[in-house]
Amino acid sequence: MSTPQYVAPESLEDALRIKSESGADARLVAGGTDLILRMRDRVFTPKLLLDLRRVPLTAISCTAGEMRIGSYATLSQILAHDEIANLFPALVEACRPFAGPPIRNRATIGGNIVNASPAADLVPPLMAYDANIVLSSISGDRELPLAEFFTGPGQTVIEPDEILTEVRLPLMPPDSAASFIKLGQRRSMAISIVNLCTRLSLAADGTVATARIVLGAVAPTPLRAVAAEAVLAGNDITTALLDEAAQQASRESMPISDVRASGSYRKRMTAVLVRRALSAAWGELGRNNSNG
Numbered sequence: 001m002s003t004p005q006y007v008a009p010e011s012l013e014d015a016l017r018i019k020s021e022s023g024a025d026a027r028l029v030a031g032g033t034d035l036i037l038r039m040r041d042r043v044f045t046p047k048l049l050l051d052l053r054r055v056p057l058t059a060i061s062c063t064a065g066e067m068r069i070g071s072y073a074t075l076s077q078i079l080a081h082d083e084i085a086n087l088f089p090a091l092v093e094a095c096r097p098f099a100g101p102p103i104r105n106r107a108t109i110g111g112n113i114v115n116a117s118p119a120a121d122l123v124p125p126l127m128a129y130d131a132n133i134v135l136s137s138i139s140g141d142r143e144l145p146l147a148e149f150f151t152g153p154g155q156t157v158i159e160p161d162e163i164l165t166e167v168r169l170p171l172m173p174p175d176s177a178a179s180f181i182k183l184g185q186r187r188s189m190a191i192s193i194v195n196l197c198t199r200l201s202l203a204a205d206g207t208v209a210t211a212r213i214v215l216g217a218v219a220p221t222p223l224r225a226v227a228a229e230a231v232l233a234g235n236d237i238t239t240a241l242l243d244e245a246a247q248q249a250s251r252e253s254m255p256i257s258d259v260r261a262s263g264s265y266r267k268r269m270t271a272v273l274v275r276r277a278l279s280a281a282w283g284e285l286g287r288n289n290s291n292g
């Protein structure tokens with residue numbers, strides 16, 4: 001393998017132009033925590049490494065109706081951000097057991113998404129909060145739901161001339177609560193055996209207006225358990241309803257067996273953990289209501 005060229009442009013315009021000219025021959029470098037391993041294993045053999053460290057893509061801001069997170073924002077930045085902690089606590093929960101501090105200081109939200117691991121820890125909370133992503137090219141920007149981004153392990157709909165520039169999270173309606181759970185072989189520095197996030201948003205009459213159940217590491221891509229969500233939508237929450245939704249989510253999972261766990265264990269744990277996450281979200285809503 002020949003040594004790739006390295007370029008660190010000063011502006012997004014320059015980066016987009018280089019990406020447009022080089023296409024799939026150019027690989028973005030963000031934190032490099034996935035990329036370097038894939039290059040070592042010859043999964044990727046880029047001719048050009050395009051490092052955007054000089055391009056301002058790390059900003060986090062809350063504007064009318066949404067939170068915007070630059071694709072080069074690191075896990076440590078997200079963990080330290082008070083507004084994200086207040087508005088999107090399940091995203092922060094997913095950052096806590098993520099690797100250790102040295103990796104969290106380098107790893108970015110954009111890298112976690114574009115790497116497209118079925119076990120990526122930030123994706124279930126982002127999808128549970130209905131995140132959109134912005135893909136930029138010299139032709140302009142396109143915004144799409146994160147849920148439509150993944151097509152298979154390591155596979156996405158990103159075009160060779162595109163760069164992921166921003167993640168956008170709509171502000172949640174009142175009476176919303178979400179819960180993230182990660183099951184690994186250890187508490188941290190472990191790839192998830194199952195990870196998931198559930199969100200409940202209640203209508204004024206107390207029924208479920210919106211339910212999100214997003215499963216990781218149990219299918220070729222992060223997976224919304226839409227039939228399980230439908231069990232909850234429009235209904236009053238009862239323990240029996242939560243049980244039913246958890247069982248349905250497990251039926252929707254399609255896990256494989258690998259070195260970390262068997263498929264049947266993952267399926268059983270999906271039911272257990274979805275039930276636990278739904279209970280946590282429901283408990284949170286109860287506390288919010290009794291405070292209000």
Ligand SMILES: Cc1cc2nc3c(=O)[nH]c(=O)nc-3n(C[C@H](O)[C@H](O)[C@H](O)COP(=O)(O)OP(=O)(O)OC[C@H]3O[C@@H](n4cnc5c(N)ncnc54)[C@H](O)[C@@H]3O)c2cc1C
Binds near residue numbers: 111119120121162163
């Ligand atoms: C020791 C260790 C522990 C880890 N623990 C966890 C964990 O607990 N949970 C977890 O989910 N992951 C974990 N990972 C995996 C990895 O750290 C994360 O996926 C991380 O978020 C990747 O981000 P990065 O900035 O390092 O991406 P990079 O490695 O720089 O890039 C990853 C891929 O995305 C592409 N890319 C990056 N940014 C963009 C962009 N803006 N636009 C277009 N393409 C882009 C790159 O070209 C590359 O193909 C771990 C990795 C290591 C080495």
